[in-house]
Amino acid sequence: MLDALTIVLFRPKFSENVGAAARACANMGVSRLVLVDPPAFDIDRARPMATSKGGLLLDRLAVVPTLARAVAEARLVLGTTARLGGWRSAILSPEQAAAAARDSLAGGDGVAVVFGPEDAGLTNRETQLCAHLVNIPTAGEATSLNLAQAVLIVCYEIFKATQGLAAAPAGPTPSRAVSHAEGEALFSALRRMLLTIDCIKPDNPDYWMLPVRRFIERVGLKRKEYNLLMGICRQIDWAVATGGKKPAAGDPMDSRP
Template sequence: MNNIAVILCRPKYSENVGSVARACINMGCSRLIIAGSQTFDPQRAAPLATSRGAELLRSTEHYPNLEQALKGFHRVFATSARVGGWRKGVFLPWQAAQEIMRPETLDQDTALVFGPEDKGLANHEIELCPRIISIPTTSQAWSLNLSQAVLLVLYECFKHVPAARTRHIPSWDSPPVTQEQMQLLHQNIQETLLLIDFLQPDNPDYFMLPLKRFLAKTGIRQHEFNLLMGICRQIKWMAGRLPPGPASRSQP
């Protein structure tokens, strides 16, 4: 993400700039630029930036207009909700991210330009930006908060960052069950359903077929296998077929 800079063109509210700084920090974007703002107040922005975002606010670059801010960038993407007409070849956020994060172009500095909160970028500002990104929304409410728009676009780029460089989120999923375990589960479910007279004893294998097909479609994991086995044991205990006690219960 070091090749990406967020440029806020004429932002109206300092608080939104603070939220943008926080979004940048969350997604690993370390360069924030403000173009053409006469009202930016760092003290109003800081509380919404959090401590890490406040560091980015202190290093924010300021330019008198968008044209000056874009000097030195190799690629420029403007964000706009207004599409159609002469605005052709509009990127969706994930399409732009694929282009921005291609390995062979990571040495090219890329600017993501966001317009003011009330009206967005003016036509003469969009003309400075060869590429346009538009975030799809419902037709009834297409206006996004500035920091939300920044976060959405940066997140699509962040998804292309190698996992080794992102925060590890542990998976709580367990391994899939083996065929042997599935057979054991089928056997226990069948015994349990017979015990409570849910299955007819004359041909239980036949009536188990729909349930077996259902279980096969669910892709049962190890912790789910333990849960279902525990339910079967508990039902059998309640029916008097197993002695009570912790040993008769599953530990998921």
Template sequence: MKNASEIAAMMRHLRLVLVRTNFPENIGMAARASANFGHAPLYLAEPRRWIYEKALPTATSQGKPLLDSITVTNSVQEAVAPCTLVVGTTARTGGARQQLITPRQAAAEIAERLVLGEDVAIMFGPEDRGLSNEDLENCGRLVTIPTAPDASSLNLAQAVLLMIYECFLALPDAARIDAHPNLSRRVTSEERDFLFRTLKNALMDIGTIPRDNPEHFFLPLARFFDRADLRRHEMDIFMGICRQMEHLVSERSDDKS
């Protein structure tokens, strides 16, 4: 399993190329998004407005190092020159924009390249028009982000966030979350059988299931417990309930006698 430093090293081979950006604030938000998912470096190709002080507030302290190390180039070609794969993003379809893939499909291929230590670029167009057909000539893959038909245009920083998130998830072992960090171990077959016998007897004692055919009536409950993926601490809770039922049945019997 790869550690955080190895994941970060791979993500640094991913260039986020922002082409002819208009608003420094979007650059700052893109820097923050990149910081959240491994610090992929930012490249500004032919920026129309690049004002560090305006980008800094939206970058926050997390994205500031990326702003401090940002690379400004005079052309798209210069920004992507060493990359073995260039992925362009577009909201428009048709014409020269054929064979589009989703961010998740692109991320799978991008991750393969990053694991090998190859440089990859994802290009994002200006806020008003997106990437031009000339820009897309530099791209080996075209990605479109599926949206509602009546609102297909995304904010630049939102598009960056979605793309880098998918790339981060696609890396091996990058984002594996323990779904049950505080749970005890699963019960063994022996423990399961012991719980079922105890619970079945307790339910018979209180008259919930008949004694003449208890297995038939207990089966749905057994299936329920099996679907619940029972843990040892949960078994202990139900064993405690069974003991209480046995205690109450015993007290009732004593009162009658």
């Protein structure tokens, strides 16, 4: 069931924490670990903290240059945060995040959970790629958790939530949910279209697009619906560019979608 769950460590600073996170993943049956642009990863320093089972994850972990690439195939992307407020909305507890992950995994969709650097966590730019943010409650002012501790808590909750669920049949279906990469392509098309028709202002479009992004992620689009909305965006782009005037039949400029 957890074969489609990916733990993503964004720019982790300490190799030892990566090793300990690999051990936490192995403890909970998670087999996919991805590092995004680690500044100084040394597998030899990570291995002692991983122990033998976590060492197997280190041997096959993927290292990619961007967060977008790390989560491209996931249907649901969850980001972790200690900071709250402002742009950081749609906050889930670990239990709520596990329930959302369970539903996606049960449907055969991929899930990615993203953890930020130890010193600063995820920035607003990275959280924009996440459907929901997960906050682990702590006592008092001690809000910062060790990276591996946070990985273990979230993986444990997902492990509990998915016990007893049967794995979905492998392979894509005609009604499959869109991937994260497809969702980002649609979001970019909608953003461009809304800017073009002056529905949102260009001074801070990412902020004004947040409700649109959350709505799209909450709906859970299927591929057919994705194709429909992309077609609408292309048609509006064409209408704005041409003034809605269709070229005469046979005109070489007739490139209307």
